[in-house]
Structure formats: C-alpha cells, structure tokens
Amino acid sequence: MKKLIWGLLCCCAGSASYANNDVHWGYQGEVSAEHWGALSDQYQLCATGKNQSPINIQGTYHSTDQHPIQIDYAENPENIVFNGHTVQVNAKNSQNNKVTIDGENYYLKQFHFHTPSENTIDGKQFPLEIHFVNANAQGQLTVLAVMVENGQANPEWTKLWKDFKAQENQTKPITSQIQLQNLLPTTREYYRFSGSLTTPPCSEGVNWIVYKNPITMSQDQIQMLQKVLNFQHNNRPVQVQNGRIVIED
C-alpha cells in the first residue's frame, strides 16, 4: 500500500473545492471503493448515490438532433504530478482552454489517467482511460473520457512523461509544447449521460461525455503508468445505471 494521501488533490475533483475531505481513500484493502461510503460522512454518496460513475455503457438511445462539442484547448498544460491516486496534468487557469456544449463554456481544470478503464462499453474494458475535467462558471463539471487501447505510441504522452517525477506530490512544470488534440480521438462520436465523480466524495450532477473511438498508446507507455501505481489498478468498479439514459451522439 502506498503512503497515505490526504485527499487534497482528489482525482476528478477540482483541487481546491474538496480540500476539507481529509479522510484517506484508495483502491485496495480497507479503503477500497466498496468502503468509500463508510469512510466519512462526506463520502456517503459513494454508497447511497443513484447516479454514480463509472458505468457499463449499453442500451443507448440515438439522439435525433446534433449536439456538437467544440473543444478549444489552446493553452499548454501547467504541470504534472503523481497525487497518490493518479498521474494528473493540471491546466493553466485560462479562458482559452475550453469545451463548449450547447452554448455553455466549460474550462479545462486538469486531466488524469485510470488503468484499466473505469467506464466500459458493452462490457469491453480498455487498458487505460483519460479524464479531461472541465468546469463552467458555476462549478458544474463536464468530464470528457477517452479510452486508450494498445497500439502506436502517443507522442504527447512521451512529452508529458519527460517532465514527470514518480515521487508522490512532486509537481513538475511541463516544458514541452503539448498538442492536447492528440490525446483525443479524431472521430468524435460520443456517449452522454449524467453521473458522478468516480472518486470520493462521489458528487453527482457531472456531465459525462465518453468518446466511442479510442486513441492508442504503446504497451510501454501504458506500463509507465502502471509502474507508478505499483501495478495496482486505480479504477472504481462500474456502478448501477438505475434507469439513467445514455444518449449516443
């Protein structure tokens, strides 16, 4: 078990908004996902929530009208850190890093990695999943999820990793120019549903966009992340869908 991390940089959450959640959680043993709801009053939704993430995506409904998502990640990322739960790349606080959905702007806060994937598609699990966490002016979250499969190496990953230090909470500035569009699929059909943070406090009301098409990374690149995690997984198991509708766009 890795050294305890006190929840200051929780995956899928803005770093500041959940700074008071100081109860340790993890993916193995007594603090693993099935125990999260009992670890703290603030984590109750992890056990009682009805709109929890991740899910197995199946039985989707086709949208009759188009909802194009405009992604404009113009600024280079700020820094990269292993926060004890995941490798996280923090974005610059900028109006130029945004996702526009139905006229609403969501600004990129950070992106991070899960291995294996958290969401599954028709039961298929991928070796890795990237979560791009975006927030609008009211703090509502939209997460863009990108599946990764084994294949060609991804040049952006190599550039990010150049600055990475595996020691916990050793935040390092990004020194390369990163083309974030190369961490997104070129074909951008997606599934859309309402869910939650996949980490404590499991807050709901998160807009999830999961791209149908994966990107690729090499086996070596995927293993770089697995090695940082001591070859232990950092995915929450899939949760009950509870009648939620998944729209296919």
Ligand SMILES: [Zn+2]
């Ligand atoms: Zn995540």
